[in-house]
Amino acid sequence: MDWELLRERLEKTLNVPVKSAKWSWDDWRRDAQESGAGSLAKGGEVYFFVQKEGQDARLFTVREDAVTPVERRLVELMLEAWNVRDKKSPVTVSELERKAGLVREWFREQQELGLVQAEMPDTLVSQLGLYSTKIPLLLYGDYTTARRVQYLELKKLLESFFDAEITLIPLTDKEWLMLAPENILSIDDKEDRDPDEETQEELLAAVGYGLHEMLENEWVGECHLAVHYPILPSKELYAAILQLRETMMLGRTYHVGSTTHLPWELQLEKLVHLIPEAEKAGFLERAAQRLDLAFDPETLTTLEHFFQLDCNVSETAKKLYIHRNTLLYRLDRFKQETGLDVRTFNHAVLVKIAMLLYKVTKRK
DSSP states (O other), rough: HHHHHHHHHHHHOOOOOOOOOOOOHHHHHHHHHHHTTTEEEEEEEEEEEEEEETTTTEEEEEEGGGGHHHHHHHHHHHHHHHHHHTTTTTOHHHHHHHHHHHHHHHHHHHHHHHSSSSOOOHHHHHHOOOOEEEEEEEEEEOOOTTTOHHHHHHHHHHHHOOOHHEEEEEEESSSSEEEEEEEGGGGGOOOOOOOOOOOHHHHHHHHHHHHHHHHHHSSSSEEEEOOOOOBOOOHHHHHHHHHHHHHHHHHHHHOOTTEEEGGGOOOHHHHHHHOHHHHHHHHHHHHHHHHHHTOHHHHHHHHHHHHHHTOOHHHHHHHHHHOHHHHHHHHHHHHHSOOOOSSSHHHHHHHHHHHHHHHHHHOO
């Protein structure tokens, strides 16, 4: 292996001077065993183990203050990978998991700092090859904590579904981040669908619903999935994870029966959620006298479908399998009981907001 070439590449990646050094093998083994890692901090320098050469240990060294803990571990992994490649051995699954774990640790570090925006370090981006546009999806499995989900098992299942390489990152025991290539939106197996005539949101929704169905049937059982717009991970991954978690929270809070959560369908819910609790309570208190009795299960179902179908009477009647006049009767009855006509824009908005708050308050 050309170690000088490797040193130059490492120097370019870290953007700091990287020097080559040699210790006696016995000295390195003694000190390294004490640290329990592939690197050692000593005298203001960090020494990285490269290779054993006879009775010596070849090392790379950088200033200790020039690398973060995450970058230090990334360099260790990089050197291990180069050793494996030089021996013509495949990268093990444990190395894939460890690399993915570095993203999780980096994300947690940014959270502890209270950041809302953060760019991934180049060393982390290069380790996982996150230079191209990806589609982030967040999976939450409602399985018991006693169940151990195998990283490789899930990764293979996802890559079989997408027919593409997927970056899989476990954020928690039950929470998994998936990064799929953008070209999955152009893959269309159905003759009656023309992807050129569908919006990006429709294509992303189709991916989300299809993936959730597969996962629920073949892997974790009950689970939730949040979808995000395509991003450039090196610049936007941190913010995307925060937004995916927000989408998951909003969907599970305001639409209990839903399991696939799409941010463009939760914009009103996001605004409502930001309203102070005292203001929410005041709004519901003012509306409760008119709406509490009117919000029976049949009326709630009718109104939910009515709003989902853009207040279209004919389409709502078809969706509910009722006659158009039956739907009009229900809407008129609701107007008589509440004084609110949901066929008008202002009243429809008020009722929609009240429904969102009513369902959450009732569950509490």
